Amino acid sequence: MNEELKNIWRAFFNWVMGNGPRPENEVIPPEPPPDLPFTQKPHDKYTRFHEATLKERYNQWLEIHGLHIFAILYTGLSVLTCIVIVSLLLATVAELPPFGHERNPANNEVIRRYVEHGGHETGAQNIVAGLILDYRAFDTFGESAVLFTAAVSVLMLLGASRRNKTDTHSLPSSNAMDAYSIHAPPMRHHTFRKDDVILRAVASLSIPVILMMGCVVVINGHLSPGGGFSGGAILSTALILCANAYGFERVHEFFNERTFIVSSSTALMIYALSKGYSFFTGANHIHSVIPKGTIGNILSGGLILPLNICVGLIVAGTLYGFYALFSEGDM
Amino acid sequence: MINMFAYNIPFASIFIMMVAAIVTPLLPKRSRIPEKLSCYAIALVAVLSAYLLYALTYPGQSLSFNFPMGHFPAPWGNELRAGPLEAVLSLVFCVAMLLSLTGNFSSTAEDIAPGRRQIFCVLVNLLTASLLALTYTNDLFTAYVFIEINTIAACAIVAVKEGAETARAALRYLVMSLVGSGLVMIAICLLYDLTGHLLMQNMHGAILVLVTTKSYMIPLTVSLALITAGLAIKSALYPFASWLPDAHGTSTNASSAILSGLVLKGHIFTIIKIFYRVFGLDVIHMLRMDTAIFILGLVAMIMGSVHALRQNNVKRMIAWSSVAQVGYIFLGVGLNTTAGIAAACLHIIVHACVKPMLFTAAGGLSNAAGHKKGLHALMGTFYVNTWAGLGLIAGACSMMGIPGFAGFASKLSLTLASFDSSVVVWALAALATSSVLNALYYVPAVIVIMTHHKDAHKNFTAPKPTKLYKFSMFIFLTLNFYLGLFCVPLLRLITRGVNVL
16 A cells, blocks of 8 residues: 555656656666567558558558648648638628718717817818817827837837847858948858949939938828828838849948937927827927917928828838838848 | 825826836936836836825725826826726835845846846836736727737736747737737727727727617627637636746746746736726626636636646746646636626735735745756755745745635635525635646645755755845735635725725
8 A cells, every 4th residue: 555655646746747757766667688580570651551550551641641641630620610700790791880971970970070170279271180180199109109119110120130140140241241341241142243233323313302202201290180190101112122223332331220229319309299298288288388380381280290200200210121121121 | 085196096106117118218227227117117116106095085085086188187088097906006016026026036037138137227117007907997999009019018028028928928928918909909990980989988888889779789899709809818727828837937037927927917807807897797798708707717727727737837836837827717707796806906906916926036036946947856845945935835836826825815705705696616626626626736836945955955956045035025925815714805995996996
């Protein structure tokens, strides 16, 4: 009885250690005898199929067909799930209120005030700009912070890790590298030609126009369609075109990782501080000193113009940063 | 009427953390200033939250208030809302976040490359800000925006420790988390189309009208199912929890503690808000979502523990135990009563205090065993790092529900809450089974670390735990006993908070 208890305790103890029977207690299977009789050949895994036991046969079968069957099952189940979700969502959409109908639930006092008093209350001619940067400025602050978070995370994951590799490993020296300046960083994923005259000619003509267009869209955000998000995206295309035509080093001269961090953080900080003042005065019913201006003037709409510029800077930097980091691994 | 200082605290807490996050990239690199800034900012917010809690529960005060974000009142502008429950949760989140950071100060320095530490602090600040915003927001779209920040920052703090394993875990987490975000987004769009509002109480009014007139019932049900599924994926309810053990088991100890203790809780509290404030318990019951959540909670309680039993790696074991604990919380939510939700909130608080302690303790023990995470490698480590050993033992007792420890309080209140419902037998059976299963994997771990091992002290060349580690562990243990012994006033406070939610 005592011995049995000891055995149970030992089994429990071994299980506690997480690795079953301990190596010294493990029963090592005896070696097969060296000379087998002529009739009993050691069975071959694939030739003597009929001699294998059922379990071995199952294992062989699984080894050959398992992945294939899993792939079929996986694809089938994925397609089935998608079909179910798609039909469910289509059924839902069919039941929704008709688009643009005047008696829809969404046409309520909230929308009415935005449309009827938006210009007068926010000072912005573009109601959408007034909506996202004045009525619901906290959400837009969150959205800008989402971009900031994403950019910082990508910078950490791609930028820092690749640079560490530069320190520890020797630089690869391929012909593609020769096109670059002497400080060629590694991990280039595409080659760029120094003598692409057509691209450079078009870029030199179009980059100023694109930059101008981007600035116009950002600065007129409170007067006409556009604003920080769309204008910032246009600005980033100018940077991306410049990088493709003249090489990333050229962009690097005026826009590198440090510039990006400083511009994004400063822009977001200006957004946070100015809008923080506005939130604080609004909630505590203190008179805000920010003037609304005359609707339609370029200097109108209270904080909307500076906020648009901040958002534009963040968006332009982030989009170019994603492009540079994913294609180059550096900024 | 609440005083002006307390009135501004919800806004100030979010604002302080956001500003701390934005300033951090501008600070000098490769110094420890960013980490100190994070700790001081979080500590300041914790003090402010404690004051808010005091001001809200002071006799003669109104129990909750709304804070308009800007010059436009609520349905037009954004709005925050604070009551006792929100104040308690933000206090607990800040304290647990602070202790997770200070307790793992040295392991963070070992695991994370110096160039990345600054950005790690940015992400921690953003995570804290998003948790606070999720706690205080009264607007569903604001909640979504901060869920996004939370998602990206949470995935990045998994990947901050370099290595193939963490990269794979982070990618998996990112994919699952984005599926969840997508479902939440679709559901919010549908709900806006049906109600025309994004403010929670206005949505509630519109949904009550829809339910009484029996119009748009299919889209309403689908949107509730989608938003619940989306947030359940993010909070690792069992069938959707496959990403959790990788993400929490492979990341650095501070990240594991923050993710397990806090990030999951932010999403669960959002679900509670949506159930309680947007739909209302009657509508939830009518659409049968409470039954679904209850059943999934039961399955999670059992399956999380069963998976934990099969683990050899101590951090993965604790991570699977989180799945089981999330099941407890959803069990409380699925009871669909005020008492059930109060018990679920108490369990959120208990788990937010205990799980970071367990991860910090596991980190200290595996550090003492020479960075080995296998359970058998930890033999005798209790005698090397006693504080970590005490933390693991107290955490294990708490998870098993031994009286006097934190877990007992929440399990007791869950049990008491389940007596009011018709599913009491199921709830009690699951609570009992799950507690036994918890014991089955925590007791062996405790036995292993306390078993004397003749070679142990020769192999263990790890440095002694720092003063900061001991201090953090002491606070964790104190919190654990406080919650276990004096939970009744806290539960009363939470019930008041849920009543005015």
